[in-house]
Amino acid sequence: MPSYRRRLPHLRRDGVTYFVTWRLAPIQHELDGDERSIVVSCLRHFDGDRYALHAYVVMNDHVHVIVEPSGEHNLEGIVQSWKSFSARELQKLGRREGSLWQSEYFDRMIRDPGDLANKVAYIEGNPAKRWPEAKSYAWVYIRHA
Numbered sequence: 001m002p003s004y005r006r007r008l009p010h011l012r013r014d015g016v017t018y019f020v021t022w023r024l025a026p027i028q029h030e031l032d033g034d035e036r037s038i039v040v041s042c043l044r045h046f047d048g049d050r051y052a053l054h055a056y057v058v059m060n061d062h063v064h065v066i067v068e069p070s071g072e073h074n075l076e077g078i079v080q081s082w083k084s085f086s087a088r089e090l091q092k093l094g095r096r097e098g099s100l101w102q103s104e105y106f107d108r109m110i111r112d113p114g115d116l117a118n119k120v121a122y123i124e125g126n127p128a129k130r131w132p133e134a135k136s137y138a139w140v141y142i143r144h145a
């Protein structure tokens with residue numbers, strides 16, 4: 001497989017909510033339940049302070065988040081802190097080595113309430129799409145107003 005590097009464009013505006021997603025690095029094996037719980041704790045750590053979480057799902061090989069940065073905190077810094085802190089915590093367990101996450105991530109501004117509802121439904125349905133036989137999924141969160 002050829003190796004290449006690219007930079008995804010990231011549009012920014014103050015006071016905007018974003019849909020963000022990133023994946024495990026190709027060299028990494030899937031996240032188990034304990035590891036997904038650690039990623040969740042990293043996502044929730046500054047919720048209500050540096051950002052407001054609207055929804056997230058931590059899957060076995062990727063993460064989706066709907067987040068609204070607060071104050072002077074920018075999306076790049078928030079995503080970088082999630083990825084670096086979760087990688088450090090998982091490496092402390094001794095089950096992970098090397099880069100945990102791919103360096104890039106995808107983000108998209110949520111443009112209106114309908115767009116938000118569609119992204120929330122996508123996040124909520126992600127586990128059932130992957131594992132239709134599962135009755136519940138512990139690593140999904142939807143904030144209800």
